Amino acid sequence: MPDLFVTGTDTGVGKTLLSALLVAALDLDYWKPIQTGAAEGTDRQTVLMWADIAAERAHPEAYIFDPPVSPHLAAELNGVEIELEKIRRPPASKRLVIEGAGGVLVPINSKLFMLDVARHLQTSVVVVSRTALGTINHTLLTIAAVRRAELEITGVVMIGKENRENHQAVERYGRVPVVGWIPWLDRIDREMLRTVFNRHFDAGAFA
DSSP states (O other): OOOEEEEESSTTSSHHHHHHHHHHHHTOEEEOSEEOOGGGOOHHHHHHHHHTOOGGGEEOOSEEOSSSSOHHHHHHHTTOOOOGGGOOOOOOSSOEEEEOSSSTTOBSSSSOBHHHHHHHHTOEEEEEEESSTTHHHHHHHHHHHHHHTTOEEEEEEEESSOOHHHHHHHHHHHTSOEEEEEOOOSOOSHHHHHHHHHHHBOGGGGO
16 A cells, blocks of 8 residues: 655645554554644654654654745745655555645745655655635645646545535535544543544545
């Protein structure tokens, strides 16, 4: 099975939360190739805490920048250019949950986007979207971009207050399954993440 590339319809939509959930529930490794905003902490550190895994199972970033801005700008501010050839899958024996930065059309340099990272790594894509108003448009646009890149889509995971109408609309118009839902969580730890997966996810979609 291919590695799972977690992307979102927007920044802050819940990619790190889903990544930690998949790592905890499916016993996978974690990797975020490009991290920005590291001055405020990294998503790798967050996944280590939430999924409660050994440090060696959350692999170091290929590129890491302090400014909380888009990867292309963060690299430019640091006087470097992000190169796909330097983004190499770490030597993990387990499948990886690979977390993108922002959405699929976030630029990483003057020509390429986050979508090109997923294509370079030959992954399957999991799209994270909100349940709230506006999610249909944002989710369908993301799905369309992934399909144009001829990448496999595992499915969509929706985060937030349950909204059956938006769930059904995404499946109908996107022609893609909603494979999971994450409600509001009072706490985030390994036990809770595994419980949410068992209750609200289609485990077969990730097999």
